[in-house]
Amino acid sequence: MTTSDGSHGLPTIPDDLPRTVGELRASGYQPRTVKAELRDNLLVHLRAGTDPFPGVVGFADTVGPQLERALLAGHDLVLLGERGQGKTRLLRTIAGLLDLWSPELAGSEIHEDPLEPVTVWGRRQVAELGDAAPVAWRHRSQRYGEKLATPDTSVGDLIGDVDPVKVAEGRTLGDPETVHYGLVPRTNRGVFAVNELPDLAERIQVSLLNVLEERDVQVRGYALRLPLDLLLVATANPEDYTNRGRIITPLKDRFGAEIRTHYPLRLVDEIALVRQEADLVATVPQHLLEVVSRFTRAVRESPAIDQRSGVSARFAVAGAESLAAAALRRAAIVGEADAVARVCDLPGVVPTLRGKVEFEVNEEGREEEVLLHLLRRAVAETFRARLGGVDLAALVALLDEGGTVETGDLVSASDLLASVGPLEGLGRITAALEGEAGESPGVVAACVETALEGLYLTRRIAKDEVPGGTRAVYGGM
Secondary structure: OOOOOEEEOOOOOOOOOOEHHHHHHHHOOOOOOOHHHHHHHHHHHHHOOOOOOOOOOOOOOHHHHHHHHHHHHHEEEEEEEOOOHHHHHHHHHHHHHOOEEEEOOOEEEEEEEEOOOHHHHHHHHHHHHHHHHEEEEEEHHHHEEEEEOOOOOOOHHHHHEEOOOHOOOOOOOOOOOHEEEOOOOOOEEEEEEOOHHOOOHHHHHHHHHHHHOOOOOOOOOOOOOOOOEEEEEEEOOEEEEEEOOOHHHHHHHHOOOOEOOOOOHHHHHHHHHHHHHHOOOEEHHHHHHHHHHHHHHHHHHHEEEEOOOOOOHHHHHHHHHHHHHHHHHHHHHHOOOOOOHHHOOOOOHHHHHHHHEOOOOOOOOHHHHHHHHHHHHHHHHHHHHHOOOOOOOHHHHHHHHOOOOEEEOOOOOHHHHHHHHHHHHHHHHHHHHHHHHHHHHHHHHHHHHHHHHHHHHHOOOEEEEEEOOEEEEEEEE
């Protein structure tokens, strides 16, 4: 979509919105602070019972209420948590609580309210043009600013600096209009987020003190009183306090709320998060997403993993995406019409995930072995949870009577099902693992293979792996 000013990706500004200061005043518009605007719109969501933070999974009963209280109180806030807990995603949803369209004085660098201009330029514009002063409109998505804190971030980047071009044009250094505003003033009347705040040099953090408390900015000694109207939010990782930096005490004191985030507490939330975030190029059955989620949770709990750095949700997302890619590769090579992931694809995912985890020093050289062990445990737990009450006697009897089932990352679903044949109880297996979704041959094959692997891991059948790990044969004990 295209806006009326020709920019892309935003809705067109409605034609019935006021275009001058006089029209805006006549419409009954009353200036509101950003925090009042967020509070009013959040209350609308709470009264209607709708989710004020859409797309954020696993925080509804924990982080969500804390964030709601902070916004209702009008507090600037810090989200504190390990990597991959959805801190940035959560901050970005706050912009969805702003009004859909917000008026500003046309041409203002810091998006001044047309009825309450704060800069010399803005006050002069209204004084000279009066009710004819033009009004522009800004979509709420444009009122969110974000900066990833890096050691080379400067005060000029955040707050502003003297613009040598404006000085060269003949203005004096004492003229406040020679200032080139930084990211924070340019997000005036919006929400500004600083990601990984402890990575910001301490002397640069000092520049935010006035923004948070006095709501003004200082640039190179200017007596520049610029009352900013914004919500300042930030993220931080607890590890950073000792390893890379820290939030200076005066700055921490000026944030009204510090909210701790966490990884999904429930397995169903972990699965929902993977399903929502993963871009799957092939079908990954629900029970395999459960395996990936259980695997991720097992890695987070393992003493072999350095838990101080956390195990990001991106670990599970990347695992599911790699699983789907393995299925797509098999379908292309063996000529399958439908690409469906199976248990045999899981081990190939481990090497791609190793770099996303920090191991304890005494586990050096055993990284893949540790992950493979945790993966097998996740498969066994899923098997017990989904198939623990299902009668698998027919499948066990098939193998005990001399039958074998060959599988592998290049064995097609049709070949696997052919080796099993018409099996009593096959429908119960697929129903327990996939419900009504388990009707296609690819999904049925995935269910059969999960049942076989679970039986093997619980020592009810045998499994011989071909050297190289590309094929395996299940048989009787």
